[in-house]
Amino acid sequence: MNALAATNRNFKLATRLLGLDSKLEKSLLIPFREIKASSIVLYVYHVECTIPKDDGSLVSYVGFRVQHDNARGPMKGGIRYHPEVDPDEVNALAQLMTWKTAVANIPYGGAKGGIGCDPAELSISELERLTRVFTQKIHDLIGTHIDVPAPDMGTGPQTMAWILDEYSKFHGYSPAVVTGKPIDLGGSLGRDAATGRGVLIGTEALLNEYGKSVSGQRFVIQGFGNVGSWAAQLISEKGGKVVAVSDVTGAIKNSKGIDIPSLLKHSREHKGLKGFDGADPVDPNSILVEDCDVLVPAALGGVINRENANEIKAKFIIEAANHPTDPEADEILKKKGVVILPDIYANSGGVTVSYFEWVQNIQGFMWDEEKVNNELKTYMTKAFKDVKDMCKTHECDLRMGAFTLGVNRVARATILRGWEA
Ligand SMILES: NC(=O)C1=CN([C@@H]2O[C@H](COP(=O)(O)OP(=O)(O)OC[C@H]3O[C@@H](n4cnc5c(N)ncnc54)[C@H](OP(=O)(O)O)[C@@H]3O)[C@@H](O)[C@H]2O)C=CC1
Numbered sequence: 001m002n003a004l005a006a007t008n009r010n011f012k013l014a015t016r017l018l019g020l021d022s023k024l025e026k027s028l029l030i031p032f033r034e035i036k037a038s039s040i041v042l043y044v045y046h047v048e049c050t051i052p053k054d055d056g057s058l059v060s061y062v063g064f065r066v067q068h069d070n071a072r073g074p075m076k077g078g079i080r081y082h083p084e085v086d087p088d089e090v091n092a093l094a095q096l097m098t099w100k101t102a103v104a105n106i107p108y109g110g111a112k113g114g115i116g117c118d119p120a121e122l123s124i125s126e127l128e129r130l131t132r133v134f135t136q137k138i139h140d141l142i143g144t145h146i147d148v149p150a151p152d153m154g155t156g157p158q159t160m161a162w163i164l165d166e167y168s169k170f171h172g173y174s175p176a177v178v179t180g181k182p183i184d185l186g187g188s189l190g191r192d193a194a195t196g197r198g199v200l201i202g203t204e205a206l207l208n209e210y211g212k213s214v215s216g217q218r219f220v221i222q223g224f225g226n227v228g229s230w231a232a233q234l235i236s237e238k239g240g241k242v243v244a245v246s247d248v249t250g251a252i253k254n255s256k257g258i259d260i261p262s263l264l265k266h267s268r269e270h271k272g273l274k275g276f277d278g279a280d281p282v283d284p285n286s287i288l289v290e291d292c293d294v295l296v297p298a299a300l301g302g303v304i305n306r307e308n309a310n311e312i313k314a315k316f317i318i319e320a321a322n323h324p325t326d327p328e329a330d331e332i333l334k335k336k337g338v339v340i341l342p343d344i345y346a347n348s349g350g351v352t353v354s355y356f357e358w359v360q361n362i363q364g365f366m367w368d369e370e371k372v373n374n375e376l377k378t379y380m381t382k383a384f385k386d387v388k389d390m391c392k393t394h395e396c397d398l399r400m401g402a403f404t405l406g407v408n409r410v411a412r413a414t415i416l417r418g419w420e421a
């Protein structure tokens with residue numbers, strides 16, 4: 001099942017639990033507008049990005065921005081650079097952002113964007129040109145109070161700096177048009193670590209429910225980029241034992257626990273995990289089924305599916321990535337008694353601190369890191385309680401608890417704003 005079919009399925013299950021009107025259900029599902037290449041129909045825009053490569057040859061990429069819903073505020077969501085970016089996936093990720101910002105209870109809707117490219121194959125100047133051309137194509141459709149992009153897979157603070165600079169040529173200096181910026185350009189202290197920190201906060205809250213704590217639990221983490229590496233660092237600082245990790249260059253395992261500070265140093269110096277001598281290489285395809293207590297997928301979507309769900313040994317799955325678990329795997333894991341902390345709660349720390357960044361930019365005032373981290377803890381602790389309350393009300397699992405919470409908040413805002421043309 002592709003990401004969009006899976007997300008639509010979870011949304012529909014939630015609307016049934018909530019007893020939502022079918023017309024409202026339809027209205028909440030259809031994206032506000034989709035910006036994509038190759039067709040111009042109503043709200044669908046062309047974003048074809050052609051750039052000269054460093055050798056002078058021309059290359060074209062397809063860029064997307066899907067704006068899903070703005071009932072609760074400006075649309076918000078990352079921009080992904082990855083070869084597998086496709087319109088259906090971006091659409092699903094935009095919808096997930098709508099429910100995620102509502103679960104976090106921050107005043108935003110949902111959006112997502114992406115360019116189908118492999119950033120590892122582009123030089124810095126090619127990436128800059130591509131980002132600037134993409135921004136030229138979408139600058140009229142984003143804005144501080146319209147749609148606020150942020151980093152996702154394959155993008156980071158530098159990408160946001162280029163978007164800010166290009167956007168500002170058209171609209172004047174506007175730091176709040178993107179979040180996840182470098183600190184020198186109005187980025188927030190704590191944003192870099194925020195998604196990983198949120199993963200830690202959510203994991204602690206979940207384990208506490210079962211009389212456990214992070215300390216002493218064995219973790220396996222797929223992905224060692226922004227989210228995976230920060231999650232690994234913060235989990236190990238709390239006494240969690242990270243026994244296996246993977247990235248695109250390979251997977252490594254050490255059942256005594258990997259020394260995360262050494263691994264971070266190695267990964268910075270060698271641009272990947274490969275060759276790290278403090279652990280043994282393992283088959284990257286088996287990382288998700290390695291023996292552990294807590295599994296943290298922090299890379300691509302759809303990686304936990306009917307092919308591997310039965311083999312998973314973890315008792316808890318913390319969805320740091322977006323949509324890592326296919327609905328078929330969800331059913332299999334439920335029968336096995338595996339507890340899943342869903343993406344729209346588990347990885348909401350990133351967008352929550354993006355909200356703090358936007359607030360600081362609008363206020364023209366910078367918070368210290370302690371305030372950012374304390375506020376993040378307050379928001380994530382409250383959201384966990386709200387999700388649990390929905391689980392009790394609707395006698396459902398955590399995924400449906402989070403979906404019913406998010407969908408209900410968006411539905412209420414939609415109804416309150418009314419339908420007059
Ligand atoms: N950044 C954020 O604030 C947020 C991100 N997310 C989600 O978290 C996930 C990770 O994003 P982020 O950390 O930002 O992205 P990054 O690009 O920083 O890191 C992605 C990581 O995944 C690895 N990876 C890619 N493909 C594979 C694969 N097939 N097997 C194993 N590892 C792989 C990459 O390896 P390599 O580096 O070697 O290419 C890298 O370590 C995504 O699903 C994203 O949507 C969710 C909320 C917020």
Ligand SMILES: O=C(O)CCC(=O)C(=O)O
Pocket residue numbers: 076077078079100148149150151152179180322347348350351352354
């Ligand atoms: O920080 C943000 O605005 C969005 C991050 C994101 O793309 C996500 O939560 O999936």
